[in-house]
Amino acid sequence: MQHIDMNETVISIRDLYKSFGEKHVLEGINLDLHKGENVAVLGRSGTGKSVLIKIIIGLLKPDAGTVKVLGEEVSQLDDVALRALRLKVGFSFQSSALYDSMTVGENLAFPLKRNNREFTPEQIRKTIDIVLDAIGLPETINQLPAELSGGQKKRIGIGRTLILRPEIMLYDEPTAGLDPITSMELNRLINAVKERFNTSSIIITHDLTCAKSVGDKIAVMDDGKFISQGTFDEVFTGNEELIKSFYDYNFIQ
């Protein structure tokens, strides 16, 4: 099992605020992600979880606060530096966001070719095979995204981010819209990615089972704030009403 290095922080977020017009989405977020650690950010829909990771990757700009990724302040980076940083951070979209005019192989080759122009076709093919093998879908290489199931699309989306060998993975609702068995397979894949590719991850989810399966630490978010952080046992022994309701709901499910 991968060792968590508590002395090395790969993502550090301090006093993060973000609003869209009158709506305050993030209100003073603080979070540390250590090397080798998986942090699951758990919360209901619309609490600002996805906004948080979009700020981490630089797709959105914060109103206030700092986000340091691998020691670099994201909002201060210019385009070139931001692209260099993004090579080290993988982002798996809730919708998978596969390029629908390309086959699975082309989807995987696309970022690889553009970021490693010296790669030969053989090297590209070999890298694609390794990644497809890691996500367990080698037979889909010539298929179009429209021919894949929801779970397969999520796996290919994860594969496309892994092809650049990131140090950090950001997963946006990896199990949303999937049946319990496929969700379980996705959770296993997230843990396998951590072990095989030595990644540190933030997993955004509203699925308690997912958070428990993949998170070394869980941060519960409500109304743009973290109301509890810690291991699963630490968080779910508290008496916070929202946390209890989360647990009860998922237990009933």
Next chain:
Amino acid sequence: MSSTNDKPDKPIITAKIDGFFLLFYDFSLFVLRFFREAFRPPIEVEEFIHQCYQVGYKSLALVTVTGFITGVVFTEQSRPTLSEFGVTAWLPSLVAIAIVRALAPLIAALICAGKVGSSIGAELASMKVTEQIDAMEVSAINPFRYLVVTRVTATTICLPLLMFYNALVGCMGSYLDVHAHEQTSLISFFDSAFTQVTFLDFSTALIKSVAYGFTIGMVSCYQGFNASQGTMGVGKAANISVVVSMFLIFIEEVIIVHVMNAIR
């Protein structure tokens, strides 16, 4: 008049004028970004060739049909008036002047605005709302260079080619009509047709079609790249791409014709 949160609302007309200038400013930044990105390596050659195929080759059939019909119809419509004055011999040169100076650039541009503009607008908008453009961003790929620069360059280069092709097919249509009525040979038709067409006419047509191609590419890419509101936004982007492109093409036509006539 005040809104529910007690902030004074702007009169509708002022808000619309503000909106227009904001849109104009945003579009200008988009155009400037194109020039900034277009000349920086790496150049996306493969995607550029693919777009030239989409814009140029895939529009050939439509351009052929419309060009041919334009040539035939214009000749048919002009003949009675010319024959009244007994100058049907002027028909080839009249048709050639009309086609090269006005019809070919406009028809090729309007066809492209409808076919290519809507396609680019819808494609990019669909990529935007399904987060495919964001996926490029997070994979350290510059989506502007890959999607916008290649498409705008393709429309700017392909439209002049389509325009000259359209002019040629139009003249061929006119020739077949003239040949059917006056038994003129191909050589004498083209000889007569192009005696009145000057280098400036060809240059004007070229300038027009470059401007139209650039406009179609920029407007469609801008609409697609800034689409929102899910699937409704895709339809809206395709629709606005066509309407605004056509509108701007007519405005450019007026400006270029006036400038060229002043030079002439």
